[in-house]
Amino acid sequence: MKNTRQKITDAAIEIFNEDLSAPLEAVAEKAEVTRRTLHRYFTDRQDLLLACQEAMQESCKKAIGDVYTSYSDPLERFENMLYAAIDCGVKFSFLHRMHNNDHHQHTTKNENCNNYDVTFNKFKSTVAELQRKELITKELSAEWIEMLCAGIVTAAINSEKSGNVAKINIKKFAWYSLSKGILV
Amino acid sequence: MKNTRQKITDAAIEIFNEDLSAPLEAVAEKAEVTRRTLHRYFTDRQDLLLACQEAMQESCKKAIGDVYTSYSDPLERFENMLYAAIDCGVKFSFLHRMHNNDHHQHTTKNENCNNYDVTFNKFKSTVAELQRKELITKELSAEWIEMLCAGIVTAAINSEKSGNVAKINIKKFAWYSLSKGILV
DNA sequence: TCTAAATGTCTCATTTTTGAGAAAAAAGTC
DNA sequence: GACTTTTTTCTCAAAAATGAGACATTTAGA
Numbered sequence: 001m002k003n004t005r006q007k008i009t010d011a012a013i014e015i016f017n018e019d020l021s022a023p024l025e026a027v028a029e030k031a032e033v034t035r036r037t038l039h040r041y042f043t044d045r046q047d048l049l050l051a052c053q054e055a056m057q058e059s060c061k062k063a064i065g066d067v068y069t070s071y072s073d074p075l076e077r078f079e080n081m082l083y084a085a086i087d088c089g090v091k092f093s094f095l096h097r098m099h100n101n102d103h104h105q106h107t108t109k110n111e112n113c114n115n116y117d118v119t120f121n122k123f124k125s126t127v128a129e130l131q132r133k134e135l136i137t138k139e140l141s142a143e144w145i146e147m148l149c150a151g152i153v154t155a156a157i158n159s160e161k162s163g164n165v166a167k168i169n170i171k172k173f174a175w176y177s178l179s180k181g182i183l184v
Numbered sequence: 185m186k187n188t189r190q191k192i193t194d195a196a197i198e199i200f201n202e203d204l205s206a207p208l209e210a211v212a213e214k215a216e217v218t219r220r221t222l223h224r225y226f227t228d229r230q231d232l233l234l235a236c237q238e239a240m241q242e243s244c245k246k247a248i249g250d251v252y253t254s255y256s257d258p259l260e261r262f263e264n265m266l267y268a269a270i271d272c273g274v275k276f277s278f279l280h281r282m283h284n285n286d287h288h289q290h291t292t293k294n295e296n297c298n299n300y301d302v303t304f305n306k307f308k309s310t311v312a313e314l315q316r317k318e319l320i321t322k323e324l325s326a327e328w329i330e331m332l333c334a335g336i337v338t339a340a341i342n343s344e345k346s347g348n349v350a351k352i353n354i355k356k357f358a359w360y361s362l363s364k365g366i367l368v
Numbered sequence: 369t370c371t372a373a374a375t376g377t378c379t380c381a382t383t384t385t386t387g388a389g390a391a392a393a394a395a396g397t398c
Numbered sequence: 399g400a401c402t403t404t405t406t407t408c409t410c411a412a413a414a415a416t417g418a419g420a421c422a423t424t425t426a427g428a
Contacts, residue, residue, distance in 0.1 A: 004404080004405085018204070018285060018286070019203070019204040019205050020202070020203040020204075020205070020206075021203050021204070021205035021206055021207075022204075022205055023205075023384080023385060023386090024385080024386075024387095025385080025386095033405075033406090034405070034406055034407080035385095035386085035387090036387095036388080036405080036406070036407080036408095037404085037405055037406075039386085039387060039388070040388090040404090040405085043387080043388095044386080044387070045386085100342060100345075100346055101202060101345075102202070102345065137360075139360065140357050140360060140361070141349055141350075141353065141357070143343065143346075143348040143349050144339075144343060144349050144353070144354075144357045144361075147339040147340075147342050147343045147346075147348075147349070148336065148339050148357075148361050150339065150342070151335035151336055151338050151339030151342075152332065152335055152336075154335050154338060155328075155331040155332050155334065155335030156331075158284060158331050158334070158335075159327065159328060159331045161284075161285075161286065162284055162327075162331075164327040164331075165325055165327050165328050165331070166325075169325065169328070170328075173324050173325070173328045173332075176321075176323065176324060176365070177324070177328075177332050177365035177366060178365065180364045180365050180366075180367075181360070181361035181362065181364050181365030182361060182364075183364075188374080188375085207414080207415060207416090208415080208416075208417095209415080209416095217375075217376090218375075218376055218377080219415095219416085219417090220375080220376070220377080220378095220417095220418085221374080221375055221376075223416085223417060223418070224374085224375085224418095227417080227418095228416080228417070229416085
C-alpha cells in the first residue's frame with residue numbers, strides 16, 4: 001500500500017528524472033492527485049525535490065546496503081550490487097546524475113552528499129577490493145569503473161523502458177557486459 | 185568562428201540536456217547573449233528545440249557517417265564509431281535519449297526520426313555484421329548492444345565532465361570496456 | 369571613417385506556473 | 399450512521415517566463 005506522499009515523490013522522481021523543471025502539474029497528474037493535494041504535502045518545488053532525494057537515498061542505501069552485508073565474496077557481492085542498482089531503477093541513475101553534474105558541488109559538509117557517499121562507497125570499496133585481489137583489471141581506473149557501472153545501469157533501465165530487450169534477459173546482459181568489460 | 189545562431193543552439197543543447205524545461209534565460213546566459221537576441225533567432229522554445237535536434241542530427245550524421253565510409257573492416261569501424269560518438273559528446277547522448285524516451289513515439293513518418301535512423305542504423309548494421317561474422321557474441325541481443333553503446337558513451341562524457349578520469353584515457357577505457365563486454 | 373547589420377537595453381502585455389484559502393465531496397473509522 | 403480525515407473543486411493573487419516593439423549602442427566590413 002502506497003500512501004499519497006510516496007505516490008507523489010515516486011511520480012516526481014520519474015518526471016524530474018526526464019525534466020527537472022517540469023511543471024508541478026505534470027507531477028500531480030502522474031501521481032493521480034490534484035496540484036492542490038501535492039501542495040498540501042510539499043510547500044514548494046524545492047521541498048519536493050529534497051523529499052525525492054531522501055527517497056532515492058533511502059531506496060539505494062537499503063538495496064545496496066543489504067547486498068553489501070549479505071555477500072562476503074567480493075565478486076558475488078559486486079554482481080548482486082549491480083542487480084540491486086538495476087532494481088532501484090531511475091532512483092539509482094537519477095541520484096547518481098544529481099551528484100555528478102556541473103552545478104552540483106559535492107562536499108562532505110552536505111548531509112545529502114554524505115548519504116550518497118555512504119552508499120556509493122560500498123561500490124567503490126568493492127571495486128577496490130577486486131582490483132587488489134587482481135580479479136578485475138588494473139588497466140582501468142576505479143573512477144572509470146564507477147562511471148561505467150552507472151552507464152550500464154542506465155542502459156538496463158532504458159532497455160526495460162523501451163521494451164526492446166526481453167525483461168528476463170536484462171540483468172543477465174548487464175552482468176555479462178560489465179563483468180567481461182572489467183574482469184582480467 | 186562560431187556564429188550567434190550556433191552559439192545559441194550549442195548552449196541550448198547543453199542546457200536542455202540537463203533540464204529540458206529550463207528557462208530560455210538560462211540558455212541565453214550560457215550562450216552569452218541576451219534573451220532578446222535569442223528570440224531574434226528563434227521565435228519560441230519549440231523552434232529552438234527543433235534547431236537543436238537538427239544540429240545534433242547533423243553533427244552525429246557527419247561524424248558517424250565519415251567513419252562508416254572510412255573503414256571497411258567492421259571491427260575497426262565499430263571502434264572508431266565509438267570514438268566518433270564520444271567526440272559528439274552531449275549531442276550524441278541527448279539525441280539518443282530524445283528518441284528513446286517515454287513520450288516520444290518513434291515513427292518513420294517523422295523526418296527527424298528518419299534522420300536519426302539513418303545515423304543509428306549504421307551502428308546497428310555494423311553490430312549485425314560483427315554478429316554474423318561471429319566477432320561479437322550472439323549471447324547478447326543487438327538492441328542491448330545499442331543501449332550499451334549509448335550507456336558507455338554517456339559514461340565517457342560524464343567522466344570527461346567530472347574530471348575524475350584523465351582525458352587521454354577516456355577513449356581507451358571506453359573501448360576496452362565495450363569491446364571486452366561484447367566480443368566473443 | 370562611414371555604413372549596415374547585429375546586439376543590447378528598456379519596456380510592455382500575455383501567458384504560464386505557483387502557492388494557498390474556503391467549502392464541498394469522498395473515503396475511512398468506529 | 400455519525401464522525402474524522404483526506405482529497406477535490408473552485409478561486410484567487412503573486413511570481414515567473416515568454417515574446418516582441420522601439421530605440422540606443424556596438425561591431426564588422428567596404
